[in-house]
């Protein structure tokens with residue numbers, strides 16, 4: 001099911017001729033494992049530098065998706081990717097890409113945001129994956145890619161990619 005959907009979705013497939021950047025893509029996963037697999041596939045299309053916003057309610061699957069992305073870059077094992085809810089920034093270094101997984105759920109003011117010095121993390125080989133970044137309009141303006149996850153009944157997640 002997942003692979004069929006990806007085939008349809010995948011740019012360059014005989015069924016989808018428009019380029020990656022021109023398309024808005026959408027997929028529904030039915031388990032955490034499928035979301036991780038999707039994250040792995042998606043990583044192939046994420047070349048640094050990038051600022052990626054991960055949007056969705058609590059428990060929507062944002063961190064779960066990062067597990068697949070980090071694993072695909074050889075930056076962390078799936079099980080080692082945990083929520084940066086309290087630490088706010090997790091760094092995962094891969095052979096060619098540095099991933100920064102950031103959670104701004106507990107950050108409310110510009111002053112608090114400044115203390116994280118996120119600009120210092122941006123470099124030619126870095127990808128910032130930010131949960132709850134939409135709280136700050138600046139990130140909505142600057143983001144390269146937006147990934148939104150929405151619950152679809154019990155364990156279904158509708159995932160949409162913009163950018």
Ligand SMILES: Nc1ncnc2c1ncn2[C@@H]1O[C@H](COP(=O)(O)OP(=O)(O)OP(=O)(O)O)[C@@H](O)[C@H]1O
Pocket residue numbers: 029030031032033034035056057058059060061062063064065083105131154155156157
């Ligand atoms: N299709 C699915 N995709 C992703 N996660 C799923 C799916 N079905 C069930 N789950 C479960 O939902 C939970 C998602 O949690 P996760 O920490 O990834 O959410 P989150 O969006 O990062 O939340 P938060 O905003 O609290 O950080 C996990 O317990 C995961 O096992």
Ligand SMILES: [Mg+2]
Pocket residue numbers: 062063064083084103131
């Ligand atoms: Mg999370």
